Amino acid sequence: MYQCRPVLAEDYSFICSFPQNAEELFYMFPTAVYPLTVDQIEGNSNSRLKPTVILNHSGQVTGYSNLYNYEEAERCWLGNVILSPGYRGTGLAEALINNMIAIARNELVVKTLHLCCHSTNTRGLLFYSKLGFKPYDLTKITGKQGELIAGILMRISLND
Template identity: 50%
Template sequence: MFSYRSLQLGDLETLCSFPQNEEELYFMFPKAVYPLTPDQIEEVVKNRLEPTVILCNQEVVSYANFYDHDGESCWLGNVIVSPEYRGKGVSQYLIGIMENIGREKLKVQKIKLVCHNTNTRGILFYMKHGFKPYDISLRVKPSGEYIAGLHMEKYL
């Protein structure tokens, strides 16, 4: 049902339509300004590894990438799923693909991520898929509100 490939320039407009509000964009891409634009994605991708899209019937339905690869681990970032495909198995497929890419291409032993404490659905999803919390950091939303960034990791 799903397939994957590397991000292409033509995918950017579609990805920009996924965050439905400022909070969703913050979960996906904390440094971005709502509404998301192709230029913002292009700029961040310059410093990212393996930008990957998930397709359903050749339609882009999800996206993620890696950053801060240190040989042993890397961080999963910019994770987002199309609103129409949430709850339909896309996230699970995406995480599985990114774990395979991390293990096979980047040769890492663990994947790390940050999930914000206000993203309960995300925290529960990552825990269900084997990610364990190991640290917390202070984050500031665009509104100025303080929240916690829950640092999670999974050994591959």
């Protein structure tokens, strides 16, 4: 039903419309400034691996993610996960994450895929847990207002 493909330059303007407020952008891309701009997301994407979009049945870009911090044969990290607001809760996020898991397993051939989810993002934590990601550590993150937030480090084994 959904198709994933590498991001194209013309996709960035669509991706910029996905974060609906500063909090959503912080969850997706903590160092970005709201509202998200093409320059910000394109610059970030160019420093990442396998920037990927997911398309709906009409071919419209409806989600985005990438991988980073690749350590050959060991691990990489899932980053910048965001969906178009109208497609949240439809199974699209699961399809996108499963595609990113497949890329990490089959193309990058790593043992584990890691991510960091903010402790304030309950929906995200529950979602990643449902997909099989397990928490294993905490990190300190400074929020946009200078507040301290726990980043919950999670991983999934790709050897299974």
